[in-house]
Amino acid sequence: MRLLQEVVARAQQVSLRAEEDKWLELCATFSQHTSLGQMWRSVRMASGTAPPRPAAHLHPQLEAERLAAIFTSRGSSNQLPLHTQLTQQQLRPHRDEAVREAMEVADMTDRPFSLQELQQAKRRGRDTATGADGVPYSMLAHAGPAGDAALLVSHAQRLVDSGTPAACLEGSRYPTDPQTERAHQA
Structure with a gap:
């Protein structure tokens, strides 16, 4: 017992x-x-005192898949005239090559952020939606210097991991004040 x-x-x-x-x-x-x-x-x-809310649809997953299929079929190239489809097929290799070449060209946006740019970009107002990691982006405003440094290192590592050309990561090719360069481009 x-x-x-x-x-x-x-x-x-x-x-x-x-x-x-x-x-x-x-x-x-x-x-x-x-x-x-x-x-x-x-x-x-x-x-347990509140009843669960009923689903908006009897089979929400099936309905979502049905709507996605309708959306993709309407935006499909199969909806285009045959002549346009053939032209797209002929141009595809040239477009792919143009994209590959463009990826190799250094651009001022293909570089790590400066601390000044990061601080200017931080949202200061009301909270924002959470990211994939579940953290609201406005929390970055409270990360402090150590958080800023970690974010800059993380961004630089993503650039390296993505295969960004080394010339883009040097930083010496760009002005110290990005606003000056952006003003000239506008």
């Missing part, structure tokens, strides 16, 4: 710990920008 009581007590501890972890996970999704209504909806949903 004692063994059964210990097993039940242990199961209750594991269950409570799992509930606590889920609750903390839910609370971690809240920020100062979460609306009060959204917060209460989440709390009601987590506590």
Whole structure:
């Protein structure tokens, strides 16, 4: 009997710990920008007092795929006249070659950002949508000097990894004040 009581007590501890972890996970999704209504909806949903909202469509995945297929078929080259399709096929190798050549030409945008450019680009207003990593881009404004340095190193490494020509990464070919160059291009 004692063994059964210990097993039940242990199961209750594991269950409570799992509930606590889920609750903390839910609370971690809240920020100062979460609306009060959204917060209460989440709390009601987590506590089981609010019924789940029905899907906007009976089969949302199938509907999304159907709409995507319609969209792609309307934008397909198959919709073009035969003469235009043949012309596209003939021009494709030349276009591909032009793109390859353009990738080898150094451009002032194919270089690491300067610290000044990064600081000017930071968003200072309300929060922005989260990126693929789940971090709002406005959080970069609070990263500090170490965060700025890490971001600059990360961007430079992406340029190197993407195969950007070495001439683009030298930096000496570009003006120290990019605004001056951009003003001349406008």
